[in-house]
Amino acid sequence: MAVRRLAPAELQPKDFAFTAENMAWAKKQIAKYPEGRQASAVIPLLWRAQEQAGGWVPEAAIRHVADILGLAPIRVLEIATFYTMFNLAPVGRYHVQLCGTTPCMLRGAKELKKICHKRIGEQFEVTKDGTFSWVEVECLGACVNAPMAQINYDFYEDLTPENFSRLLDDLAAGKNPPSGPQIDRQFSAPVGGPTTLTDPALRGTQHQGGAALTDAKAKKPGAAANVREAAVPAAPVGDASDKRRK
Numbered sequence: 001m002a003v004r005r006l007a008p009a010e011l012q013p014k015d016f017a018f019t020a021e022n023m024a025w026a027k028k029q030i031a032k033y034p035e036g037r038q039a040s041a042v043i044p045l046l047w048r049a050q051e052q053a054g055g056w057v058p059e060a061a062i063r064h065v066a067d068i069l070g071l072a073p074i075r076v077l078e079i080a081t082f083y084t085m086f087n088l089a090p091v092g093r094y095h096v097q098l099c100g101t102t103p104c105m106l107r108g109a110k111e112l113k114k115i116c117h118k119r120i121g122e123q124f125e126v127t128k129d130g131t132f133s134w135v136e137v138e139c140l141g142a143c144v145n146a147p148m149a150q151i152n153y154d155f156y157e158d159l160t161p162e163n164f165s166r167l168l169d170d171l172a173a174g175k176n177p178p179s180g181p182q183i184d185r186q187f188s189a190p191v192g193g194p195t196t197l198t199d200p201a202l203r204g205t206q207h208q209g210g211a212a213l214t215d216a217k218a219k220k221p222g223a224a225a226n227v228r229e230a231a232v233p234a235a236p237v238g239d240a241s242d243k244r245r246k
C-alpha cells in the first residue's frame with residue numbers, strides 16, 4: 001500500500017466544525033463508550049466528518065475530532081492515514097472503489113481498470129466536472145459476484161466492460177442505476193437461477209424451480225445501502241429476551 005498523506009495545503013479548508021446536528025450525533029456516539037474510553041468513538045466521528053466534508057477528511061476535521069475526544073491530533077491522524085476507508089483528498093461526487101484482488105482480477109478487473117483510467121484518469125484524480133474519482137482497493141467481500149466495485153455506499157457486481165461503462169454513463173446522467181449484480185442474478189445465487197432444491201414440492205411454493213427471482217425484481221432499484229441511521233431492529237414479537245426483561 002502506498003504511503004497515505006494529507007492533501008496538499010492548497011486543497012485544505014482553513015477550518016472544520018461539525019454542524020449542530022452532527023455534533024449532537026457525535027455526542028451520542030461518545031456516550032456509548034464507558035467512562036475513560038470515549039476515544040473509541042474516533043472512527044465513527046471521522047466517518048461522519050468525511051461525510052460532512054463531501055467524501056474526504058481534511059486536516060482541520062482531524063484536529064476537530066481530536067479536540068472533541070481530547071486526543072492529540074497525531075493519534076487521529078494515525079487512524080485516518082491507516083484506514084483506506086478515509087479519503088485524504090477530495091473525491092468526485094461518485095467515488096469508485098474498484099476491487100483489484102485476485103478473484104476480481106481473474107474475472108476481469110483489469111479491463112475495468114482500463115475504463116477507469118480512460119474515463120476518469122489516474123487514481124484519486126477527480127474529473128474536471130467533479131463527477132468521478134476512483135481508486136483500486138483490496139477485497140470488499142463480494143468475490144462471489146466478482147468483479148465488483150463500490151461506488152459511494154453501494155456495491156455493483158458482476159461487472160463487465162459494457163455494463164460498467166453503462167453504469168458510469170447512467171451515474172453521470174444523474175440516473176439511479178440499481179446496485180447489486182449487474183446481470184440477471186439474484187444476489188449471490190448461481191447465474192441462471194437455483195441449481196439445487198428446485199423441486200417446488202419441497203417448499204410448496206410457486207417460487208422454486210424454473211426462472212429465479214432476479215436481483216432487479218428482488219430489490220428496489222437504487223435502494224441506498226447507507227443505513228447509518230437505520231433504527232436498531234426491534235426484537236421479534238414474543239422474543240424470549242423480551243420476556244426475560246419483564
Ligand code: FES
Nearest residue numbers: 099104139142143
Ligand atoms: S476479490 Fe474482489 S470482492 Fe473479493
